[in-house]
Amino acid sequence: MVEKSHTSGFWPSLYDPFRALGGRIADWFAPASEASSTDGGYTIRMEVPGVEEKDIDLSVHDGVVTVRGEKRSSREEKGETWYFTEREYGSFSRSFRLPPDADEARISAELKDGVLVVTVPKAAPEAAKGARKVAITKG
Secondary structure, rough: OOOOOOOOHHHHHHOOOHHHHHHHHHHHHHHOOEEEEEEOOEEEEEEEEEEOOEEEEOOOEEEEEEEEEEEOOOOOOOOOOOOOOOOOEEEEEEEEEEEEOOOOOOOEEEEEEEEEEEEEEOOOOHHHHHOOOOOOOOO
């Protein structure tokens, strides 16, 4: 057990359990996803059931793919009594850092049956990046 200094006061320790709450709530709303690699490129699959294409924003900036979206709620409650609900609504955002050989210019995405599939092809290897012999001159 680590003892706190008497100068830190009582109130700061009262809020300790809530410090990481924002991060935990964001993780709860973040859609499940998976990333994989093949010889030709990379694939990111994200579960977004109930989210329409128009409510998803996919962007690429400085080697990071970011998917933002919002699952909207519309509920009509005429005479119904709700005992509980397990449906989730709200905004989400997930970011994925791309490997150095990813071709950002040719990224594509498809939304089908509640799964967003982002395809990132690998860039063609450049001759300049390969190994080459360097001549040594006598000085």
